[in-house]
Amino acid sequence: MSTSRLFSGIQPSGIIHLGNYLGAIKQWLELTKKYDSIFCIVDLHALTVRQKSAELRKNTIELAKIYLALGLDPQKSTIFIQSQVSEHTELAWILNTLAKLPELERMTQFKDKSIAHKENINAGLFTYPVLMAADILLYDTAAVPVGEDQKQHVELARTLARRFNEYFGETFVIPESLIQKQGARIMGLDDPLKKMSKSAVSSFNFIALTDDAKTVEKKIARAVTDSGREVVSGSDKPALTNLLTIHSLLKNQTIAQSEKEFVGQGYADFKKALSLEINKFLQPIQKKISATDDKTVLKILFDGQSRAKKLAEKKMKEVKEKVGLI
Numbered sequence: 150m151s152t153s154r155l156f157s158g159i160q161p162s163g164i165i166h167l168g169n170y171l172g173a174i175k176q177w178l179e180l181t182k183k184y185d186s187i188f189c190i191v192d193l194h195a196l197t198v199r200q201k202s203a204e205l206r207k208n209t210i211e212l213a214k215i216y217l218a219l220g221l222d223p224q225k226s227t228i229f230i231q232s233q234v235s236e237h238t239e240l241a242w243i244l245n246t247l248a249k250l251p252e253l254e255r256m257t258q259f260k261d262k263s264i265a266h267k268e269n270i271n272a273g274l275f276t277y278p279v280l281m282a283a284d285i286l287l288y289d290t291a292a293v294p295v296g297e298d299q300k301q302h303v304e305l306a307r308t309l310a311r312r313f314n315e316y317f318g319e320t321f322v323i324p325e326s327l328i329q330k331q332g333a334r335i336m337g338l339d340d341p342l343k344k345m346s347k348s349a350v351s352s353f354n355f356i357a358l359t360d361d362a363k364t365v366e367k368k369i370a371r372a373v374t375d376s377g378r379e380v381v382s383g384s385d386k387p388a389l390t391n392l393l394t395i396h397s398l399l400k401n402q403t404i405a406q407s408e409k410e411f412v413g414q415g416y417a418d419f420k421k422a423l424s425l426e427i428n429k430f431l432q433p434i435q436k437k438i439s440a441t442d443d444k445t446v447l448k449i450l451f452d453g454q455s456r457a458k459k460l461a462e463k464k465m466k467e468v469k470e471k472v473g474l475i
């Protein structure tokens with residue numbers, strides 16, 4: 150295995166959806182063959198949007214079960230919970246002193262979430278990208294597989310790494326984001342102009358990986374479509390393009406191949422076939438999730454914690470020395 154490191158994380162801010170899977174996780178499995186991989190459950194990030202504690206706990210364990218059900222092998226990669234390695238927040242503070250206000254103010258996710266959660270525009274939401282930079286830089290990460298929405302945050306991690314290196318001397322690896330060509334941005338089923346999101350107000354925005362077959366059928370039946378009758382993609386057909394993207398990615402084929410399957414058929418036929426495809430993908434995963442018990446998952450997460458902690462401690466020691474902290 151190459152020593153080059155990969156880091157990626159997902160927030161347990163709800164149950165992960167097809168957008169998270171198709172945009173990010175789908176490429177993880179292949180990448181684990183090439184990189185020394187670390188997969189984190191970024192629970193501290195989830196706190197930037199108000200969470201109910203019991204639900205956060207449940208979603209954290211559920212997310213670990215989903216990681217395993219999707220095929221991540223804890224023997225081959227490190228899987229752990231962010232809050233269990235305190236160096237993440239420690240490094241985030243130091244990086245906070247390097248990040249500039251205008252750099253954070255221009256973050257699209259901050260702007261979007263400030264609109265979606267007007268009642269809770271907290272400082273954590275604003276400095277979220279700095280904590281994400283710490284997550285990445287702490288492990289000398291070379292590659293960060295993310296969806297298009299996170300590219301801007303990885304850019305900031307690169308900027309902060311360079312700034313630190315210039316001021317304090319060579320310390321951090323400059324990470325690269327890995328973004329898939331297709332599926333990098335899966336849009337909401339209820340609004341194809343905004344990305345699919347776990348914390349969307351309506352559950353009709355997303356297909357959660359734990360949705361049962363009936364729920365999937367209902368959500369796809371209700372999904373917004375464009376005017377017209379033919380099942381075709383195009384810049385003037387954002388809703389159909391999104392549904393066709395999901396269909397093609399699940400079938401590992403091009404959008405053109407998916408379009409061809411539905412020549413002469415209407416939206417109803419297409420939606421039925423799409424629901425079937427989604428359920429075919431979800432059912433084996435759901436079986437694996439329910440076959441995994443909490444105790445097994447916790448053991449995997451604690452093993453991951455001790456592996457990650459060792460790397461993080463070493464890096465923080467170096468950072469503190471460089472900065473002049475005793």
Ligand code: AQP
Binds near residue numbers: 296332345
């Ligand atoms: N709609 C999307 N299309 C493609 N990729 C996506 N990702 C998220 N949404 C889409 C990618 O999934 C990974 C994990 O995301 P996250 O949980 O860390 O945070 P997020 O990007 O903020 O995802 P959500 O679903 O929108 O969560 P909430 O609503 O809690 O903020 C990332 O790699 C992301 O790019």
